[in-house]
């Protein structure tokens with residue numbers, strides 16, 4: 334499996350809403366969690382860059398959805414945290430709804446990194462996120478953050494507690510009779526603990542694209558430059574003519590929900606679809622228009 338170099342990650346764009354995120358521009362893994370859980374800090378630690386994602390001790394710092402590219406067609410998304418007390422109730426509810434829609438409908442969502450402060454895990458909205466991931470067949474990993482604030486003993490206790498609670502979310506179904514338990518990764522952005530483990534999970538999720546690069550002998554995985562990327566949003570995309578939609582999904586899957594599109598097992602194993610079509614990949618330069 335190809336190990337991606339997360340240190341090369343570049344900022345691509347900010348989007349005010351999920352609907353305005355570009356489509357057809359790559360597989361993506363989203364960082365979600367309550368406000369102040371440490372999403373932006375972990376992203377920075379993973380990418381070994383101080384200010385890639387803005388962090389703050391004031392909760393609710395990330396108001397926009399920030400998109401980053403690790404390699405061509407390999408993206409990370411930093412989502413605004415939920416549950417921030419100062420946000421008006423109406424906006425909170427709207428944001429929760431759009432998160433649900435994102436998990437259900439986002440076509441190339443490869444996985445969710447669900448962050449919880451290791452001292453306060455499994456808030457009601459975290460459980461809602463887990464529920465959605467299970468329901469819509471989106472792979473998810475639970476990351477317990479700020480572990481440097483706990484003693485080893487306290488941390489062990491929290492991990493046990495979370496693992497026990499996660500059993501309820503590991504539901505066997507007809508298409509997935511023997512589901513794997515949801516993985517829990519303790520991390521500290523400050524002490525740079527657990528980062529490699531997280532990178533390993535992300536590498537697995539991005540494998541549908543990176544294994545194709547390997548097969549095709551493509552070694553230059555420089556992420557696209559934000560100034561040269563043609564951003565197409567949902568609203569603008571009329572035809573199914575992009576690299577990824579051709580590469581990762583067949584036409585029949587268009588407009589279907591994630592659950593309908595991939596079975597959880599297939600998604601996790603990365604065997605859901607015939608992946609990248611080499612001809613299309615060669616055409617990918619079309620998508621990176623020179624200014």
Ligand SMILES: Nc1nc2c(ncn2[C@@H]2O[C@H](COP(=O)(O)OP(=O)(O)OP(=O)(O)O)[C@@H](O)[C@H]2O)c(=O)[nH]1
Nearest residue numbers: 369370371372373374388389393394395414522523
């Ligand atoms: N001790 C410690 N503090 C951390 C760690 N990670 C983040 N923090 C602190 O927690 C606060 C929030 O971190 P952010 O990364 O901005 O959290 P966020 O989840 O992106 O927050 P929002 O964007 O508001 O949703 C900051 O003060 C960070 O310095 C960690 O591993 N250890």
Ligand SMILES: [Mg+2]
Nearest residue numbers: 372373387395
């Ligand atoms: Mg943030």
